[in-house]
Amino acid sequence: MYEGPVQDVIDELARLPGIGPKSAQRLAFHLLKVEKTDLERFASALLALESVGFCERCHNVAEGSLCRICSNPKRDPSVVCVVEEPRDVIAVERTHEFAGLYHVLGGALSPLDGITPERLRVRELIRRVTATGPDGRPEVREVILCTNPTVDGEATAAYLLRELQSLGRDDLSVSRIASGLPVGGDLEYADEVTLGRALAGRHSL
């Protein structure tokens, strides 16, 4: 319908998830009005994405073979935080509460969608946990299961717990992040499952 280049940009934008043809059209008309340098910067940012791959160790996004976190010598390699997606790494990093390494599964178990343990990076996690360090002993001593507190995430955490326990390592501690009321939340508006978890997870003062 539109002049060639305008229609091309509309088509490309409409290919993005969650952007329909109407939004794509609106965005394309916005891009028609921006400076040429802005278009060039946008285009080169897209091309630079080609150089981004995944970390060999933790499968987070990485420019080289290791991500910034895995290649940081100040991080503690004995603690591994298992998350579903690279964006969850950023969420945990923002807390500034975690100094260990990550393991990105690439999703959560969801048999109905065909996401079985083989589709996630479970084998790679087991390999990391069983690998021995320079002193001949297993390097990883703590695994924090940090998948989402959703049905799929909980199932994934339960599955990983079983797998890790079946390794028979007494010196390995496996934990799960706490569920409860969000800070600033209100008892009145909390759903009963969350409030139940908050009660079950109470700690003495």
Add this chain to the structure above:
Amino acid sequence: MYEGPVQDVIDELARLPGIGPKSAQRLAFHLLKVEKTDLERFASALLALESVGFCERCHNVAEGSLCRICSNPKRDPSVVCVVEEPRDVIAVERTHEFAGLYHVLGGALSPLDGITPERLRVRELIRRVTATGPDGRPEVREVILCTNPTVDGEATAAYLLRELQSLGRDDLSVSRIASGLPVGGDLEYADEVTLGRALAGRHSL
């Protein structure tokens, strides 16, 4: 927060209207997974936008000095349909009911937002309407005011009607698109203003 190239794409996407940082992050992670050729096609589509300008005559988007409609000899130059934006041209074109030319105002009058007649292409419209053709007579004989049936669009149409009438051309017909119930609509759910317009604009059978 993210590796350089990922953050760059997030920043570029978040600069688009209606796309917040969370959506930009989601889209960037989608783009991380697509084929390299798809990224390259997207980037070159953006760069090709640089070649798109605006039609000298009607101010629609155009690759050359005239848009596809203005450069089509089969279109009737004596009828001009005045619209607010280039996307409205497409909307009218989709009806296949109009064979004349367009005039894109670039918006609608909105004094509160500082959109005065000087900010729109009103002067250019008047110039087109008063311009004489090869036979020495004014070429434009009909103007259809096709601005949106919103407060701003109606005010713009009223303003343009006054301006066009003040030209004192008896042979110029000026019309306004009809308001009424949309086809497939339901009287029960129509707002009273629309239904009132539909009644006022009734035609005998």
